[in-house]
Amino acid sequence: MPKELIRLSNCTMAFDDEVVLDNINLYINDKEFLTLLGPSGCGKTTTLRIIGGFQMPTSGDVFFDGVRINSVPPHKRAVNTVFQKYALFPHLNVYENIAFGLRVPRVEEQKNEMGKVLSRRKVKLSEKEIDQRVMEMLEVVNLRGFEKRRVTSLSGGQQQRVAIARALVNKPKVLLLDEPLGALDLKLRKDMQNELKRIQKAMEITFIYVTHDQEEALAMSDTVVVMDGGKIQQIGTPEDIYNEPKNAFVADFIGESNILDGIMRSDGVVEIFNRQFACLDSGFEKDEPVDVVIRPEDVDIVPENEGQLKGTVTNVTFKGMQYDIIVDFYGFKWLIQTTDLSPVGSRIGIKIDPDGIHIMKKSQYSGMFGDYSSYSEEYEEISDAAYEPGEDGQEDGDEK
Amino acid sequence: MNLGSRPGLFSRLFTALVFIFLYAPIFLLIIFSFNAGNSNSVWHGFSLHWYGELFQDRLIMGGVYTTLLVSLLATAIATVAGTFAAIGFYNMRRRWREPLMVINEIPMINADIVTGVSLCLFFVAAFAAWNGFVTWMEQTYRLTAPRLELGFATLLIAHISFNIPYVVLAIMPKLRQMDKNLIDAAQDLGCTWMQAFWKVVVPEIKPGIVNGMLIAFTMSVDDFVISYFTAGPKTSTLAMVIYSMTKKRVTPKINAVSTLLFGAVLLLLIVVNVRQARQEKAAAKVRRR
Numbered sequence: 311m312p313k314e315l316i317r318l319s320n321c322t323m324a325f326d327d328e329v330v331l332d333n334i335n336l337y338i339n340d341k342e343f344l345t346l347l348g349p350s351g352c353g354k355t356t357t358l359r360i361i362g363g364f365q366m367p368t369s370g371d372v373f374f375d376g377v378r379i380n381s382v383p384p385h386k387r388a389v390n391t392v393f394q395k396y397a398l399f400p401h402l403n404v405y406e407n408i409a410f411g412l413r414v415p416r417v418e419e420q421k422n423e424m425g426k427v428l429s430r431r432k433v434k435l436s437e438k439e440i441d442q443r444v445m446e447m448l449e450v451v452n453l454r455g456f457e458k459r460r461v462t463s464l465s466g467g468q469q470q471r472v473a474i475a476r477a478l479v480n481k482p483k484v485l486l487l488d489e490p491l492g493a494l495d496l497k498l499r500k501d502m503q504n505e506l507k508r509i510q511k512a513m514e515i516t517f518i519y520v521t522h523d524q525e526e527a528l529a530m531s532d533t534v535v536v537m538d539g540g541k542i543q544q545i546g547t548p549e550d551i552y553n554e555p556k557n558a559f560v561a562d563f564i565g566e567s568n569i570l571d572g573i574m575r576s577d578g579v580v581e582i583f584n585r586q587f588a589c590l591d592s593g594f595e596k597d598e599p600v601d602v603v604i605r606p607e608d609v610d611i612v613p614e615n616e617g618q619l620k621g622t623v624t625n626v627t628f629k630g631m632q633y634d635i636i637v638d639f640y641g642f643k644w645l646i647q648t649t650d651l652s653p654v655g656s657r658i659g660i661k662i663d664p665d666g667i668h669i670m671k672k673s674q675y676s677g678m679f680g681d682y683s684s685y686s687e688e689y690e691e692i693s694d695a696a697y698e699p700g701e702d703g704q705e706d707g708d709e710k
Numbered sequence: 711m712n713l714g715s716r717p718g719l720f721s722r723l724f725t726a727l728v729f730i731f732l733y734a735p736i737f738l739l740i741i742f743s744f745n746a747g748n749s750n751s752v753w754h755g756f757s758l759h760w761y762g763e764l765f766q767d768r769l770i771m772g773g774v775y776t777t778l779l780v781s782l783l784a785t786a787i788a789t790v791a792g793t794f795a796a797i798g799f800y801n802m803r804r805r806w807r808e809p810l811m812v813i814n815e816i817p818m819i820n821a822d823i824v825t826g827v828s829l830c831l832f833f834v835a836a837f838a839a840w841n842g843f844v845t846w847m848e849q850t851y852r853l854t855a856p857r858l859e860l861g862f863a864t865l866l867i868a869h870i871s872f873n874i875p876y877v878v879l880a881i882m883p884k885l886r887q888m889d890k891n892l893i894d895a896a897q898d899l900g901c902t903w904m905q906a907f908w909k910v911v912v913p914e915i916k917p918g919i920v921n922g923m924l925i926a927f928t929m930s931v932d933d934f935v936i937s938y939f940t941a942g943p944k945t946s947t948l949a950m951v952i953y954s955m956t957k958k959r960v961t962p963k964i965n966a967v968s969t970l971l972f973g974a975v976l977l978l979l980i981v982v983n984v985r986q987a988r989q990e991k992a993a994a995k996v997r998r999r
Contacts, residue, residue: 364894384897391898397891401913410909411899480899 312339315483315516316361321370323356323540330356331367332540338518339533340483343510345519347527348537349563354520355394357537358486361518363387375483385414389484390477395493396469398461404472405457408447411480412440447475450509467498474509484516491526503530524564528552536560557670561603562679568644569680572602572669580669583640585618587662591669601670603680606634606647608666617659623652636682643682736972743965750960760966770967773951780862780937780947781930784869789923791870792877797911799878800885811882814875825872826939833864833940860942868940869933873926880922884915887993917989921982928978931971 316338323331331353338344346354359365360372363384372379379387390411398407415432422428435443448454451471456464461472470490477485490506491499507530510517521527527534528548536543536551536559544556555561558569573581577592582602594600614620624643625636632647637658652658717725743761747754764770799807799814817825837858847853892914896906912919934949941947946954948971955964 362894362898364897383902384894385900385902389898391895393891393895395889395891397889397895399892399895399910399913410896414900414905414909416900476899 312342314338315340315342315375316518317371317373318357318360318367319371319373321357321360321367321372323353323360323365324368330540331360334370334540334542336535336542336545338484338516341514341516342532343507343517343519343530344533344535345521345527345531346535346537347521347524347563348543349522352537353540354522354537355488358391358488358518358520361484362389362391362486388482389486390480390482391486391488392470392473392477392490394488394490396473398469398472398476400460400462402461403457404448404453404459404461404464405444407461407472408444408475408479409440410476412443443479444475447479450478450512451475451505466494467502470494470502471505474506478509478513478515482515484518485510487517487519489520489522491521491523499526506530528564536563538563554668555603555670557673558601558603558675558677558679559673561601561668561670562675566606566645566647567680568604568606568682570602570604570642571677572600574598574600574669578664580667583619583642587618587667588664589667589669590664591667594669594671599672601672601676601680603668603670604644604662604666606645607632608662609644609646609648610661610663611646611648611650611652612659612661614657614659616661618661620657620659623654623656623658626651626654645682739965740969740972742962743969745962745965748961750962750965760962763963764966764970767963769946769955770948770951770963773946773948776862776865776945777931777948780866780869781927783866784873784930785923785927788870788873788877788926789919792874792922792926793881793915793919795874796878796881796885796915797907799882814878817872818875818879822933822935826868826936829864829868829871829936830860830939833860860940860945862941862945865937865941865945865947868936869930872933872936873929876925876929877919877922880925881915881918884918888914917985921985924978924982924985928975928982931978932975 314337318334318336321331321334321336322329334353334357336357346357348354356365360367363379363382363386366380374382374387374389399410402410412435415434417430418433419430420428444457445454448457451474453468453471453475456468456472461469464472473490474485487506491502494502503526506517506519519527519530528551531548533545534548534551535545538559544551544560546554551560551564555564555567561567561569570582574591574594574597575581575586576596577594578589580587580589580591580600580602619639621637621639621644623635624638627634629647632649633651635646635648635652637644637646637660646660742750742753744756744758745754746757746759795814799810802810837860841857844855844857847855888911892910893903893906896910897903901909932949933947934953937947938950938953941950948967952964952967952971955961
């Protein structure tokens with residue numbers, strides 16, 4: 311049974327009149343890799359900053375190991391942060407950056423049973439211990455030999471590693487990572503994903519990871535928290551999130567989805583385009599309007615006369631592993647991924663297995679996503695998952 | 711005439727004239743400070759006589775002492791106050807910061823005479839009220855307190871107040887360049903806000919602080935008008951001493967002291983400019999990487 315480490319209970323955050331977090335409830339287990347995933351402005355960075363102690367929720371409570379820590383300042387929390395753009399100290403070299411946290415004299419308090427402070431004494435680590443721990447960390451992040459280098463002379467990936475080492479050297483129980491790979495190029499990003507996962511396993515601590523990159527989230531996390539508009543949309547394992555999205559937003563944000571209007575005729579039977587399809591979902595009212603998700607890879611292309619639905623191919627893009635084709639069914643455009651080429655203009659039929667159909671309750675997001683009529687723009691948006699500076703509703707959202 | 715060609719005779723002549731107009735008076739002053747004779751128009755040979763005289767003159771040396779003391783103290787206090795003020799501005803929301811920065815800049819563009827007169831009026835009015843209160847106390851309760859008047863303290867306050875805006879202005883760009891997350895990062899690693907300030911913010915903005923300090927010192931040494939209105943009858947800065955000397959008779963001693971003052975201010979300005987140029991170069995280098 312995993313142990314609960316952090317709990318956010320009814321956390322709301324508002325700057326002036328703008329609600330950035332809306333009644334968030336979330337618990338995070340010990341040694342878990344949890345990802346806060348969502349588009350910019352969804353409140354994921356604010357959530358992280360609340361856990362880090364940089365912001366106090368307007369209302370609601372934060373618990374750490376069962377103790378309420380709302381007003382505990384950052385320097386007294388057993389968490390450390392890897393900041394967006396790293397925030398390394400430019401006037402210090404690699405070694406001193408990593409040693410920074412170890413050199414800060416800590417005040418050790420002795421308390422009696424009543425919690426009253428009996429004595430305070432400053433604790434300083436010896437140079438020998440500092441050296442040992444810094445060297446250990448350099449080993450962990452593969453930066454042996456870089457001790458004397460200026461941080462400004464390092465590459466993005468190396469700076470990233472210094473930032474991780476600087477946070478981990480303090481032996482935090484939780485490491486917070488705020489879009490740590492955002493500024494790196496794609497190849498390096500993939501390497502660092504593996505690296506981070508390895509470090510998390512080796513150090514046996516909790517990682518709370520903020521990203522807007524769904525692939526990153528799926529690849530690394532034990533638990534994914536999908537957020538939008540300051541609300542949690544869904545919490546689950548990467549598989550749950552991908553296979554059983556709760557609403558149209560999650561289905562659209564995670565991977566590619568065709569989202570259609572359907573009507574639940576009975577358990578296991580859904581009607582799309584006036585045709586009935588077998589599915590595995592149940593528990594809906596009879597004749598309840600629903601959102602139907604069909605992933606592009608779950609569609610089989612068959613000759614026109616054998617298909618459950620018939621349509622015309624309007625666009626083909628070669629993707630290397632597969633073709634992405636856009637098919638027009640009665641005016642609604644679907645994205646289908648297939649290894650067989652069907653040329654533009656050809657008529658095709660499709661079949662969908664019951665386990666390829668996922669039914670969702672109607673939500674505020676119904677009708678907003680999942681139509682590939684505006685295919686090209688949509689694609690640009692996805693490939694543009696690159697770095698966006700200035701994240702979320704941070705305190706001075708009026709800065710820019 | 712196209713811009714790439716060598717400048718013609720006319721433009722060279724014009725440039726030369728501009729420089730002559732600008733620097734001939736100062737040049738003349740410097741030359742005649744080394745005059746052996748008593749004249750400001752007839753050359754009697756090279757001598758350091760007036761410099762020797764200068765160091766004998768108790769009035770002038772008193773002025774130098776006052777100037778240095780008030781400049782050093784005002785610079786030190788204004789640098790500390792200005793640094794914290796800059797950090798305050800930096801942490802403000804934009805809608806407050808922008809108008810306050812404009813207010814910060816007003817004293818710099820305001821005419822010195824207006825600043826001087828207004829400070830003088832303010833001090834006089836405040837002291838009149840206080841002194842009236844002391845008199846009343848003495849008459850009613852037989853209690854007494856020192857009466858206040860214009861003097862070194864008011865001079866110092868005036869200098870501090872006109873120096874602070876320069877310090878703020880020198881530090882702001884350094885703060886803006888700083889990664890906003892640095893303070894958070896330091897606190898995250900165990901620092902209190904004050905520790906983060908000393909360990910991270912100060913090293914980051916140090917070039918700005920030093921520049922602000924140098925500018926403030928230069929402004930203090932340089933000032934005449936504001937000092938004149940706030941120093942009172944008994945205190946005199948070097949500039950005030952020189953001014954009062956010219957009322958009696960212009961001796962080459964004034965040339966000598968002015969030359970030294972000019973040299974000192976010039977040196978400070980060169981230091982400030984070289985520093986700024988170097989920092990810009992370094993910043994450009996980082997940006998290119």
